[in-house]
Amino acid sequence: MTGIQPIDSAFTGGSLGLVPLSEDLSPEVGICLNDQAQALSGYLPVTVIIMVFTIICIASIRTYVNMIPSFAGCLFRWKENINLEDSPMLCIYRNRIFLVLAVPFCILAASYRLYDPGFLSGLAPVPYFLAVTGVFLAYLGIRTALAWGLRSRKMDGKAYKAAANSFRTFFIIAATVLLVTSGLLEILSVESLLSRRILLAEAALAYAVLLVREAQIFKNYRSVLSAILYLCALEILPTGILVATAIV
Numbered sequence: 037m038t039g040i041q042p043i044d045s046a047f048t049g050g051s052l053g054l055v056p057l058s059e060d061l062s063p064e065v066g067i068c069l070n071d072q073a074q075a076l077s078g079y080l081p082v083t084v085i086i087m088v089f090t091i092i093c094i095a096s097i098r099t100y101v102n103m104i105p106s107f108a109g110c111l112f113r114w115k116e117n118i119n120l121e122d123s124p125m126l127c128i129y130r131n132r133i134f135l136v137l138a139v140p141f142c143i144l145a146a147s148y149r150l151y152d153p154g155f156l157s158g159l160a161p162v163p164y165f166l167a168v169t170g171v172f173l174a175y176l177g178i179r180t181a182l183a184w185g186l187r188s189r190k191m192d193g194k195a196y197k198a199a200a201n202s203f204r205t206f207f208i209i210a211a212t213v214l215l216v217t218s219g220l221l222e223i224l225s226v227e228s229l230l231s232r233r234i235l236l237a238e239a240a241l242a243y244a245v246l247l248v249r250e251a252q253i254f255k256n257y258r259s260v261l262s263a264i265l266y267l268c269a270l271e272i273l274p275t276g277i278l279v280a281t282a283i284v
Contacts, residue, residue: 076147076161089139096136099129106130110205111245114252117205121198134204137211142169144211144218148232150239153282171278178274179203186269192257199253200270202246210242247271 076082106126109116120126145151146165156167183200214235221231247267254263 076143076165079162082143082162082165085139086143089136092136093140096133100133103129103133107205107209110202110249111209114249114256117198117202117249117253118195120205121194121201127201130201130204130208133208137208137215138172139169140215141207141211142172144214144235145172148218148228148235150232150236151278151282171281175274175278178277179270182270182274186266190258191254191262191266195253195257199250199266202249202253203271206242206246206249210239213238213242243275 103126106116106120110120120130143165146161146168151168151171156164159167187196217235217238218231221234226234250271251263251267254266258266
C-alpha cells in the first residue's frame with residue numbers, strides 16, 4: 037500500500053502553535069468587535085436607515101446650531117437647564133433633536149458593542165442592532181415611568197421637570213460627541229477595542245456631568261437627602277439595571 041504516508045506528512049501547514057488570548061478581550065467581543073461597524077452598515081436595511089437619518093440630520097442642522105448656546109449653558113451651569121424649560125420652543129427643538137439622534141446612537145452602540153451582554157453576543161449584526169434599540173427604548177420607558185411616578189407636590193414643578201428632562205439635553209451632547217469621535221477614530225484607523233473604550237469613557241463622563249447637574253437642581257429646591265433620593269430613583273436605578281444586564 038504505497039499510498040499510505042506518515043502521519044506528519046498529512047499536515048502541510050508547517051508548524052502548529054497556540055497563541056494566548058488577551059485577558060482584556062473575551063472570545064465573544066473579539067469575534068464580533070472586529071470590523072463590526074463595517075459589518076452592520078453593509079446590510080441593506082441598516083444602510084437605508086443610515087441614509088434616511090443622514091438626510092434628517094442635515095435638514096436639522098440649522099435647528100441644532102441654534103440650540104448650541106443652550107446646550108453649552110446646560111453643560112456648564114445647572115440654572116440653564118431651568119431656563120431651557122421656560123422656553124416651550126426651545127424644549128420642542130430639544131426634543132426633536134433628541135428623537136433624531138436616538139437611532140444613530142443605537143447604530144453606533146451596536147457597531148461598537150457599547151452594550152454587550154452575554155445573551156446578545158451570538159446575534160448577527162442586524163438582530164443585534166434591533167435588540168440594542170429595543171433595550172434603549174425599554175430604558176427610556178423605565179425612566180419615563182419613574183419620572184412620572186416619583187413626582188412630588190413638595191417639589192417645584194418647573195425644577196423637577198428640568199431635572200427629569202435634562203437627560204434629553206445631555207443625551208444630545210453625549211450622542212454628538214460620540215458620533216464625532218467615532219468618525220475620527222475610523223479616519224485614524226484606531227483599533228476596535230480601544231475605540232470602544234474611548235467611546236464608553238466619553239459616555240460615562242457625560243453621564244457623570246448629568247448626575248452633577250441634576251443633583252444641583254434638586255439640592256437648590258430641596259434638601260441634600262432629597263437630592264440623593266431623587267437621583268437614586270430617576271438615574272441610578274434605571275442605569276443600574278442597564279449596567280447589571282450588561283455585566284452579569
